[in-house]
Amino acid sequence: MERRRFLLASGAAGLATGVSGCGRLEHLGIPITVHQPGLVEGHRLRDSGPLPTPTRELRTGVAILGSGVAGLTAAWRLARDGHDDFLLLDGPEPDGNAASGWFDSPSGTLPHPRGAHYLPLPSMESRGVREILAELGVIEDAAFSERPRFSETALVHAPDERLYFAGAWHEGLLPTEQVSAEEAGQHRRFLAEVAALTRRRGRDGRRQFCVPKALSSTDAEWRQLDALPFRDWLVSRGYSAPSLHTWLDYVCRDEYGARPEQVSAWAGLHYFAGRGGQAANAADGTVLTWPEGLGFLTRGLRARVPPARQRSGYALRIDETRDGVSILCHDAAGTFLVRARRAISALPLHVLARVVPHLRDYGFDPALHLPPQAPWLVANFLLDGFPAEPPDTPLAWDNVIHGSPGLGWVVSTHQWLRAAKPAHTVFTAYRALADQPPAEARRRLLAMGPDELLDLAAVDLRQAYGAFELWRRTLAVDITVRGHGMAIPSCGSLSNPGLSALQAADGRLLFAHADLSGYSVFEEASWWGERAARLAADS
Numbered sequence: 269m270e271r272r273r274f275l276l277a278s279g280a281a282g283l284a285t286g287v288s289g290c291g292r293l294e295h296l297g298i299p300i301t302v303h304q305p306g307l308v309e310g311h312r313l314r315d316s317g318p319l320p321t322p323t324r325e326l327r328t329g330v331a332i333l334g335s336g337v338a339g340l341t342a343a344w345r346l347a348r349d350g351h352d353d354f355l356l357l358d359g360p361e362p363d364g365n366a367a368s369g370w371f372d373s374p375s376g377t378l379p380h381p382r383g384a385h386y387l388p389l390p391s392m393e394s395r396g397v398r399e400i401l402a403e404l405g406v407i408e409d410a411a412f413s414e415r416p417r418f419s420e421t422a423l424v425h426a427p428d429e430r431l432y433f434a435g436a437w438h439e440g441l442l443p444t445e446q447v448s449a450e451e452a453g454q455h456r457r458f459l460a461e462v463a464a465l466t467r468r469r470g471r472d473g474r475r476q477f478c479v480p481k482a483l484s485s486t487d488a489e490w491r492q493l494d495a496l497p498f499r500d501w502l503v504s505r506g507y508s509a510p511s512l513h514t515w516l517d518y519v520c521r522d523e524y525g526a527r528p529e530q531v532s533a534w535a536g537l538h539y540f541a542g543r544g545g546q547a548a549n550a551a552d553g554t555v556l557t558w559p560e561g562l563g564f565l566t567r568g569l570r571a572r573v574p575p576a577r578q579r580s581g582y583a584l585r586i587d588e589t590r591d592g593v594s595i596l597c598h599d600a601a602g603t604f605l606v607r608a609r610r611a612i613s614a615l616p617l618h619v620l621a622r623v624v625p626h627l628r629d630y631g632f633d634p635a636l637h638l639p640p641q642a643p644w645l646v647a648n649f650l651l652d653g654f655p656a657e658p659p660d661t662p663l664a665w666d667n668v669i670h671g672s673p674g675l676g677w678v679v680s681t682h683q684w685l686r687a688a689k690p691a692h693t694v695f696t697a698y699r700a701l702a703d704q705p706p707a708e709a710r711r712r713l714l715a716m717g718p719d720e721l722l723d724l725a726a727v728d729l730r731q732a733y734g735a736f737e738l739w740r741r742t743l744a745v746d747i748t749v750r751g752h753g754m755a756i757p758s759c760g761s762l763s764n765p766g767l768s769a770l771q772a773a774d775g776r777l778l779f780a781h782a783d784l785s786g787y788s789v790f791e792e793a794s795w796w797g798e799r800a801a802r803l804a805a806d807s
Contacts, residue, residue: 305361329353331608336364339614341797368563381561389545465541480795498536525642535757637766644753647725754788
């Protein structure tokens with residue numbers, strides 16, 4: 269998120285206010301709903317015995333397996349280009365990491381994200397994303413120009429970010445104005461260095477760092493950063509300021525679910541230098557957001573896929589046959605077989621490894637090539653009114669506590685506040701469990717009950733408002749546990765031969781998922797979905 273701060277090359281100071289202590293009270297019987305999308309289905313794939321015999325059969329030209337961003341983009345592209353011989357199977361969680369939900373509050377329905385909550389302004393190279401945004405009315409004019417015009421309802425409103433640092437709230441997320449001259453100098457030097465990288469091009473003419481990642485330059489000079497941890501690169505460049513390291517630790521956990529020592533230097537720099545989208549009616553670095561997060565986009569994509577081309581169900585096994593692809597599937601009515609000319613797997617790679625028995629034949633060995641998967645928590649708090657805020661530093665859309673193990677919270681009703689302050693609101697708190705190895709963190713999450721998950725998710729809100737005020741206002745909590753929330757772009761991600769093999773696949777079975785890029789963002793998933801749809805349509 270803070271990439272827009274370096275693009276603006278500014279950091280504004282706030283005024284001192286206090287944050288309450290984080291004393292713990294009982295949760296006073298607050299109803300807690302816990303979602304674990306894909307858990308039952310995934311463990312069934314992992315632990316089940318012989319596969320059941322199908323009781324019915326479907327035939328289609330193209331089968332799309334999974335309806336996250338990649339699968340929905342593939343289906344949207346096929347439908348938009350006039351193809352009607354395809355079938356989209358939802359999978360265990362429609363919309364994937366862009367899923368959303370809602371509370372039926374006393375004052376009406378309040379949507380909220382259960383996954384990703386914002387989209388940066390798309391780069392010039394992200395033409396497919398721009399086309400989607402134009403079709404959904406988010407881009408209102410000049411979609412493929414350097415500076416399109418975006419809908420004011422989607423551009424994040426001010427105040428957009430604030431940080432609790434050294435006993436006070438401050439505007440922005442990097443405390444340049446509140447640290448020593450030496451630390452502030454390192455802040456400015458880092459921001460200038462990564463800003464220069466947004467303009468750098470390789471000998472092949474491509475931007476050094478680009479979204480989609482597949483269009484980045486292949487120059488070896490910068491690709492070698494894939495072998496170096498991001499923290500090591502920072503130290504090698506003389507960046508030692510504790511406040512800078514704490515901020516970049518937050519950035520890596522927020523974007524990748526891992527710490528700077530776990531993320532490659534290439535990925536760490538790509539976060540800042542890869543996008544650079546601009547708008548005719550907003551400052552550089554502004555982001556797009558909606559009360560339900562990216563569920564707004566997936567809902568719009570789904571609405572443009574004919575209902576007859578969608579159905580529930582998830583894959584148990586995928587096999588290539590002499591004349592196409594055979595997919596054994598399961599739904600509420602039992603087991604069925606889908607026979608397709610071609611299939612697009614929009615499944616996460618850890619699931620793909622379970623359903624394609626001969627995945628090594630495609631060049632991907634799960635034991636060697638599967639990226640580490642970061643576990644996540646997304647917790648939505650339905651609040652009766654708003655907790656009190658200091659008058660000189662108001663509540664922002666994104667609220668972060670410096671050095672916290674949490675990732676702060678966003679306000680789902682923020683985009684509505686220009687009209688009138690709602691009687692009820694939703695605060696969405698994020699937490700990446702990056703303090704232990706992913707497998708250990710997943711086991712930890714599975715062993716937790718609802719109250720334990722709530723305590724884990726509420727760490728920042730308790731510190732900001734105090735336990736009494738938080739629980740006094742909380743009417744309900746909706747928690748989503750994502751054990752395999754996103755791929756981590758660890759060292760070696762760019763040179764991972766298994767990912768490269770799946771990226772280049774052009775056979776009967778095609779692959780499309782953000783995991784192919786080694787990290788989970790909308791633009792990457794959409795890129796792979798559109799690529800797969802075009803290949804499938806050409807045959």
